[in-house]
Amino acid sequence: MNKELIIRSSSSKVDFALLNDGKLIELHKEENSENQFNVGDIFLAKIRKTMPGLNAAFVNVGYEKDGFLHYHDLGPKVPSLLKFVKSVSTGKLKDFNLDNFPFENEIDKDGSINDALKSNQSILVQIVKEPISTKGPRLSSELSIAGRFIVLVPFSDRVSISQKIEDKAEKSRLKKLVHSIKPKGFGVIVRTVAEGKKVAELDKDMQNLLSKWTAMCKKLHKAELPSTVLSEMNKTSSILRDLFNDSFSAIHVDDKALYGQIKETVRRIAPKKESIVKLHQSDVPIFEKHGVERQIKTSFGQTVSSSKGTYLVIEHTEALHVIDVNSGNRSNKSKSQEGTALEVNIIAATEVARQLRLRDMGGIIVVDFIDMSSPENRKQLFQHLKDQMATDKAKHKILPPSKFGLIQITRQRVRPEVKIKTLEKNPNDKNGAEVEAPIVLIQKITSELDRILSKGPKKVVLHVHPFIAAFLTQGFPSIRSKWFLEHKKWIKILPRDAYTYLEYHFYDDKGKKIR
DSSP states (O other): OOEEEEEEEOSSEEEEEEEETTEEEEEEEEEOOSSOOOTTOEEEEEEEEEETTTTEEEEESSSSSOEEEEGGGSOTTHHHHHHHHHHHHTTSOOOOOSSSOOOOOOOOTTOOHHHHOOTTOEEEEEEEEOOBTTBOOEEESSOOEEOSSEEEEESOOOEEEOTTOOOHHHHHHHHHHHHHHOOTTEEEEEOGGGTTOOHHHHHHHHHHHHHHHHHHHHHHTTOOSSEEEEOOOOHHHHHHHHHOOTTEEEEEESOHHHHHHHHHHHHHHOGGGGGGEEEOOOSSOHHHHTTHHHHHHHHSSSEEEOGGGOEEEEEEOSSEEEEEEEOOSOOOSOOSHHHHHHHHHHHHHHHHHHHHHHHTOOEEEEEEOOOOOOHHHHHHHHHHHHHHTTTOOSOEEEOOOOTTSEEEEEEOOOSOOOOOOOEEEOTTOTTOOEEEOHHHHHHHHHHHHHHHHTTOOSOOEEEEOHHHHHHHHSSSSOHHHHHHHHHSOOOEEEEOTTSOTTOEEEEOTTSOEEO
C-alpha cells in the first residue's frame, strides 16, 4: 500500500491530504491563529472552581469557556505535580530532574475532587480534547510529552509497550532498553514505530523529550496565569511524527519554505526517505493535480457514492451519527438476495471505515447495513469492518451486528469533526439556491454509465443540461474521451435546454430511455 502526503499551503492555512493508493483517507488543516488549543498543548492554569457533584473542576486556560478536568483525569501523582509546580513557580526549586524530588502519596482512585484540588490553585494541565461546539477543552493533569519512538510521562516510573507490537521477545527487548536509559521519576510509553529500533535511536528521542521538559519548567517561574508552557509541534511535524513510516512513497508540497522544513524533518527521522519529498511546481493546483479536490467534493456530502453503485447516506444529530447503507442500481455476480446483501455490505463497510477517518467522526456511530439472515455472513461483515478500521489511530470499539443489521461504533473524538461544504450555487436559479457540484454529478453519471455498458447495449445517448454537456466534452482529454478509452464505445451527448441542472437520462439506439 503506497501512502502519499499532499500539502497545500496558503497565507492563512495549510491543508494536508493523506492518500492510500490514491484514495483520500485523512484530511487535516492547520490555520494561522493566535488562539489555538491543540491536543497535546500544556498550560499553566488556575483552578476556577471545583464541582463535587460532577467530581470535576473547571479550569481557566484562557479559552472563552473554562476547561473541564475530571477527577479520573488528574492522575494518581497529582499531589506530586502540584507540589512541583508550586516549588518551581516560586523559585524554590531549580533542579527540574525528578530523581531527587520527593514524591507525595498517590490519591485514592475513587476519591473526591475537593480532596485533591482547591479553587485558585495553580496546576499544569494538558489538552486531551479540543473545544467542540459550546464546550471548552477537556483537560488532564497526567502529563505526557510525545516523541517519535517514545512518550515521556513525568511523575511516573512505569514502562509500557504499544499493544500493536505483538512479538513477546521484541516487547521484552524494548522494555529492557528503555529501563536502561530512563531517568528516575519519569515513565515511558514505547510507540509502535519503535519496533526494531536500536538503543541509540531511543536514547536520542529520550534526550530530546527531556530537553522539552526542562525548557517547559524554565517558563514556570515567571509565567502568567493562564499561559501555554509547552506547545504541540506544528501540524506538519506532528503528522510526520505520528504517521510517517516506510510505506510512504511521496510527500508533495507546493510551498518552497515548507518544502525545506519537511525535507529537514524527514532527513532527521528517516534519512533514506529524504528523496520522496518533492516540490510541486506545476501550474495546475496541487490538490487538483493529485485528484484530492475531486475526492473532497465527492466525499463530504450527505450522500456518498462508493464503488459499484453502492452508496451511503450520512446523517448527524446532536447525540450520534447515523449511516444508512444502500445498494443503488448495480449489477452483481451473486445469484441470491443474501449474497447481494453481503457483497453490498462488504463494499459499504470499507467506505464507512474511510469516512470515519476522513471526517474524523466521533462519539456514537450507528450503521444500518442491509439485513442478512446468515450468522456466518454477519460475522464476516463484522470482521471485515474491524480489519478496515485496524489502521485508525483513534480509539474505537465496534459491536457485532444486531438482528436488524445495525452495527454500533464508538470512536474517540478529540477535535471538531471535519465539515466541508460541497454544494454550489445553481447557475439557473436567481434566488441563490444550491445544488451538487458538477464533479459529484459527473461521478453519478459515470457510475450509471458503467452499469449500463456492462449489459452490452449497441448505442448509448446521454441527454443532459448544456452546462454539464460542455463539462463532459471540453478539454483534452475530455471526460467523454476517457469513457471511450475505458469502454471502447463512443457516447453521444445531447445538450437539452429544457433540463434542470441536475437532470440527465440515457437512451438506447431506438430512442428508448434506459433505466
